[in-house]
Amino acid sequence: MPPAALAIHLSIGQAYAWSVFKTPLEKALGISGTASALPFQLGILVLGLSAAFGGTLVERKGPRWAMFVSLVTFSSGFLVAALGVATRQYWLAVVGYGLIGGIGLGIGYIAPVSTLMKWFPDRPGMASGIAIMGFGGGALIASPWSSQMLTAFGSTTNGIATAFVIHGVVYAVFMSLGVLLVRVPPPGWRPAGWTPSRAAVRKLVTIADVSAGNAVKTPQFWLLWVVLCMNVTAGIGILEKASPMIQDFFRGTPTPVTATAAAGFVALLSLANMSGRFVWSSVSDLAGRKNVYRFYLGFGAILYAAILLAGNSSTALFVVAAMLILSFYGGGFATLPAYLKDLFGTFQVGAIHGRLLTAWSVAGVLGPAIVDAIADAQKRAGHAGPSLYSLSFYIMISLLVVGFVANELIRPVHPRFHEPTAAADSAGGAGAAEPKDPSAEVPIESAVN
Template sequence: MSSITEPGGNASSPSFFSKQATIAQPGFSRWMVPPAALAVHLCIGQAYAFSVFNGPLTKVIGITQSTPDDWSLTTLGWIFSLAIVCLGLSAAFAGKWLEKVGPRRTMFTAACCFGGGFIVSAIGVWTHQIALLYLGYGVIGGIGLGLGYVSPVSTLIRWFPDRRGMATGMAIMGFGGGAMIAAPLSVALMNHFKSATSIGVAETFIVLGIAYFISMSIGALAIRVPPADWKPAGWTPPATTTQKMITRNHVHIDQALKTPQFYLIWLVLFLNVTAGIGILGQASVMIQESFKDTVSAAAAAGFVGLLSLFNMGGRFVWASASDYVGRKNTYFIFFALGAVLYWLVPSFASAGNIALFVLCYCVILSMYGGGFSTVPAYLADMFGTAFVGGIHGRLLTAWAAAGVAGPVLVNYIRAYQVAHGVAKADAYTMTVHIMTVLLVIGFICNLLVKRVDDKHHMTDAQLASAK
């Protein structure tokens, strides 16, 4: 456990939400920062559980069953889509602001947006105005998702230069696991508030909005940044020529977009996420169709839960492992092992081997989660830590793009094959083979990642001016 060895701040009295006010004082333990990050990520991870509201929202008027005036599932589907789009856009465009104002103001803004989005959505349910749900959870809440996702990451990387992967893995694991708390909690709250005149969704939104605002605000109040040039006791920064390619220099957020490394890592994340996100969305249907009359709906639900566990656990395990094997080597494992497993899945399905089928997808989903948690440390290794939060935010546009590409590949290719007479049990074969090709391309992109050219590095004067 490391603690601060030098004071921060100055004689003036900065605003409570200013970046300067968050500089840690002597004696502060860096291990207090991961819980602050988790307080945010466990809340915004609720996004993965929003589907539990879809069914009840189709019966806002009918209460017990849908009526012609109720919303359809296709109408409701746009709420989550808007949230993910706004997540990507806010993370990308707020990057510079995050680096300027610091994590506390950004995290508190995220708390206001995410919690406030639930309140606006509750009003939308009470007044039966779908536009308010789009605005509330989709736009306002989506902005909160994006700001909350990126705001703790750069801070964690600065506190843990010796274990960047582990630190970001702890926080981003929270995003993967937030749904495991939110789903049963939301169902329990809806059942509690349900009555003869209400489905209980609006009331649940109010409770969740307040609870998430409080939790995220606590995280914002607890967050601290290390003083300039701080490093853990006894730790020596690695040389830039090591196999792990960890730089001691810094690249400005705008200059990063002029490097080939940014776009190669963008493709690395995009291809890794595309290969996993489509499967995650269709896991229940896929295993039932692959093993017709063998896997029940209840067992399929258990399969989905198992995938979620591996998705969450992989975020911590793989990111932590990357501290030892290097970020580039970790992605080599993702792409090489993932391609092999995807290629083998159809043969396991045709042979009726459920155990190996499940094992393959569990490992694949662990690497899907690991891709999210490893990439912030990869960016810090390549571009330095000064602007890593903003650079990470812009890179998350790859997530938004993969969120469209993955489901399209899985859903539309399957539908095309079924429409042309292919048995449902075999309809995923072409899809997983395409995923294999995508992972091979990702392997090549990762292979091409080299050290950032010295011409992109900031001078000491430029770095001091930027701060």
């Protein structure tokens, strides 16, 4: 299952490398920077919406169906985008990559997560970290690969279109591995020596189940929505503008940051984003989900304050603080499914996860809008250096505090929201609520091997 999940997430994680195509598209088609960002922004928006509306369908039809839908839509999105660039119809590129490809992002993002947690019910944080780690690491593969293709084929419309076609075909082949490998655990599956009743020793961990329809009626769902939105907004604000931000911060100082060094900084942030997804979500299995989010939000606010206080006096402090913030950004995504499992059980955790990802859609627009708008306004006012970002950083600190408070307010879900048969389903094992799927029709030994 881990290779199956990574085959999907390493592919759709290409979205974080969209910036490689921004400048070439602007020059080749004569469009603005705002226009060149549209495919990415629409893709993230549709990711959250498709995950929300498709989550229940994913639970009903199973992970293999969902991964196949993700393969078809994500890959065909590249092909439609290639046609749009080749014919200089940029709206086709936006529709292809942003709308069609965005559906592949959303369905593919949630497809392996709940299934992987059912294979590892004793370590759900580690399981979701394995799955979602690939999304953060996809850019480490896609960014240099895309750059090499643009160098080989040229940054013309034909060169960009050719690169898009190759992306679509190669990702289709790679994602098919996930479709072929994925397995649903047989009914009654559980790790040797592990029982759900013994696992539920923390206050927020339940062995009951809550349906997706009931979950959205609980305060816990909306408090977690706020937590995710605040954490993502604070992280994506740096991620989206990382290269110009570090150059602006240290321009005119004895230690200016070159464009090459800024590109290295972006790579470090991608690495922190990826590693944080596995490390912090695994830590949550030991420390508890609520405690780990306290760390993300509370220490994240302190790191933003440290950057503000230090200003442009220390490049090392800026880099280390930004990497930690991005590790919390990634960790927040990876820990979320396990937090949902703790609160709502495994019954429809994929569908609940999909609905909660609408917070990502909002944050994907909110974070860049705050940082870009304030920086542009400060430049027009004649400011430079750290002052371009001071106000936006104060806003990020405030948002993290709001998220911290929301996390503190989370309590166990009231029993009136539990499914009547939840106890029986849980006693039957993590896979009891999984729909019948042909991929599950294998002996347990074969499934594990």
